[in-house]
Amino acid sequence: MNIGIHIGNKSMNNKKGELPLALSRYKDSDFALQQRVRLVFYFSVSAIIGLALIVLSTAYIQVISSDYGKLYLPIIFSEFSMAVIFIIALFLLMRGLYGFAVHLLLISSLSAVWFVMWIDKSEVIARLDTIVIIVAILSMMPLFIIKYQKTIIAYILANVIVLFVFVKIFRQQFSISNASVDDFLVDTSFAIIFTGIAGYSTFRINKKSIDRAISDTKQRKYVETALEKSENNFREMTDLLPQTVFEADLCGRLTYVNKSGFEIFGYNTDDFHNGINIFSAIIHEEQELAFANMKRLIDSETNKGYIYTAVRKDKTTFPIQAYTSRILENQKPIGFRGIIIDITERKNAERALKESEFKFKSLFEASSDAIFIMNKSKFLDCNSKTSQVFGCGSDKIIGHSPAEFSPKSQPDGRESWEKAQEMINAALAGIPQFFEWLYKKYNGAEFYAEVSLNRIMIKGEYLLHAIVRDISERKKTEKALKESEERYRTIIDAFPDIIMISDQNGDIVFANDQLGKITGINPNDFSNQNIAAYIHPDDFYMVKEAIQSLISEDTIYTGIIEYRMLDSSESNHWFSGIISKITLNDQILLQSILRDITEKKSIEKELLKHQNNLEQLVDERTEELKITNVELIETNKELNAQRLELEEVLKNLQSAQKQLVQAEKMASLGILAAGVAHEINNPLNFINGGIQGINNYFIDNLSDHLENVTPLINAVNVGVSRAAEIVKSLNRFSRQTESIAESCDIHSIIDNCLVMLSIQIKNRINVVKRFTNDAVTLVANEGKLYQAILNILSNAIQAIDGEGSITIATSLVENEIVLTIADSGHGIPKENLSRIFDPFFTTKEPGKGTGLGLSISYQIIKEFSGAIEIQSEVEKGTSVIIKLPT
């Protein structure tokens, strides 16, 4: 890309000699040759045309001439041959073979002349006149010959020789004297030779001037080329320049900008051709200044670097420095050119330098150490820390001698002044000094400091740069550390376990005395001992793994690991220890605390042996016990089942016993009742029989009195029958015959029961009977029914405290006798309702109830395929509903 463009660049395609198209081959030839070629070209073309005309005219003349009267072919042929030769020459010329063409023309022309002279039948002398043509032709030679001056001489000589030969051959035909012939030869030869000399000279002059011209041209061309090259060089150089190089006219319009200029300012060639003003590359605020500067520059040629803020095409800005000079043409300024340097980096560097300086100044001032500069005898500069350290203002330090801030002597007993001089001299000699020094503050207090003395050169003078660090605190710390270390060292040495520190390769860095005592590894040699070598091979990988995982993971210490170590006498030691990671001097080291557990291990081994024996024994016993256990479990199960059975049996037995006791009671009561009944029945039989007899007697013998006696007899009869009824009830109740199934009338049973309970009912309880009119009979054991109903009635009566009522209702519903006995008693609490049929369940005081009454009733009703149901509400009464199939 042609970045550098010069406005008004001269067009380089000058019109060259108007060579005919046919001669394009000579386009690059030198000018003289081109001219000759053109001459020959036009000459040949004219000759061909001319010859063609001559041939035609000759033929015509011959035909019409009286001399010939017809075509004289030799002349026409020769003329025609000439034309052919010219055509060939023209052809050669067009092929670029100029030399061939020219010599062909010359030779053939001369030959033709000579040939014509030779064969012409006219007078020899007349023919000799034709020599003039030869001379004419020869005189043309310099026009054609370019090189080889000797060629001309050759031509001259050849013609002279041909002349002499011609003259010799035709001598006899000459009608002139020999002297005339010689004279003719001499004259003619001279003519030819002079023509040759003239031609030769013309050629030489011509050639020389041509050469001169060519050389001039070449030189000019060379200069031009050199100039062009130089210009190109400069252009390339300007393009290579990292800075912007420009030229502008007086208006500021840019006429040249180098490659960097385009790159730096972000413009392209299109922008350039559209016109860029140099001032538009400077920010608006500085344009006026730039104008002013430029004006001054044009008026007087001063070349100063001005600093501006440049603006790129994309409006970003950067600092520049511009060096400009005016361009003069004919002593008048026509514009200016210059170099623009991007000084961003310089600016940055300046700023960096400033910052750096500030930083160093800050460092100097902010240093926690006192820093000062001194020469051999006094302080020259110091930072604020120095004032602080010495306890006085810098005015009390600068210009004063260091001796003023030292005690008379140093702790080693040497004079401070003497020692200080020694240090200062050494430092000034180029040996940096680093030492501790006891200083004295302005107020006289002494303190230890660490001093670093270095030689520096400022303005060609050797000075000392001193850094003083107050190390009083460190001294204290060091002392404390030393004590602490001693304390821990004592502890570690007295520690019964091995404490050692090794690096990650296992090299021991530190170990307490126990290592040597226990393993025999000499603690004095430990620095190069490889602990791994002493670990039992069987445990080596376990330990290695533990260490590797310790190093690679976040943990600080391993778990307790146990391993064996071989001591210096190759015997085993068991150790139990923890390895922990510690960092010393930025290096991860391993600290191991190891306890010798060799003895414990051997005891463990013994124990393990015992344990194994025991375990075996235990296993055997366990197996036996297992079998026994299985048996026992089986037996236990059986026993449990048996126990449950027995419990059930026992429960049944208890129940049976109670019932038996009750039954026995009832039986006894029955027997008693029966006995009583019998004993009463007999006297009743007496009364009955007696009154019967009396009645019969009155009927038979004292019928008159019968009227009076009958009421008495009836009264006796009523009494007897009532008594008999009571006795009969007792008898019925005590009837225990199991198998007897007889027709029982529920109504009469209820009545009989009420009779038996009449003492408890009388005057207290209102018994309401709502008996159905249907016959309510069923086949059952009457005695048992009595018992069942009597119990229920008895309960009803007992449920009533004081006065109350009992309603007894019977009905027949679908072959079922429904007997309801409802009392107005105190009722049964809900929680007891479910238990009232349980044997021995009673709410009565001990001895007053057996708890069997309802249970027996229940069983009796069940025995007769009946059902018994109880509804009760506390304080309202209880209803017992008995259902019995007829």
Add this chain to the structure above:
Amino acid sequence: MDEKKTILYVDDEQTNLLLFKINFQKRYNVITCLSGLDGLEELRSHPEIDIVISDMKMPGMDGVEFAKKAKTEFPQIIFYILTGFDISPEIEEILNTKIIHKYYCKPFNVNEIEESINSVDNLVQKKSQ
């Protein structure tokens, strides 16, 4: 049948015997005795006895034993038990085996016994015909 039937009444109470005789002698010939053994004697000596009514509880031989023996010896007689107790298993047994015809409870009801005897009498007559 114009002839009065003969009833043997056995009871260990003299008063009962007396009262029975007074109340039944108008319509029946009544023979009484105080024990079962005596009763058997009476039966042997009085083949005309048709009906025997015996107390249950007696010293020596009780009513059931007496009934069994009497019935064995004199199968044609009609036997009744008149007991001061209610029915007992023994009575039930001989009732079921037709040794006795019926039982009555004390105090006796003259009408009841007479009706019963009459009905049996009819039955026997029908049988014999």
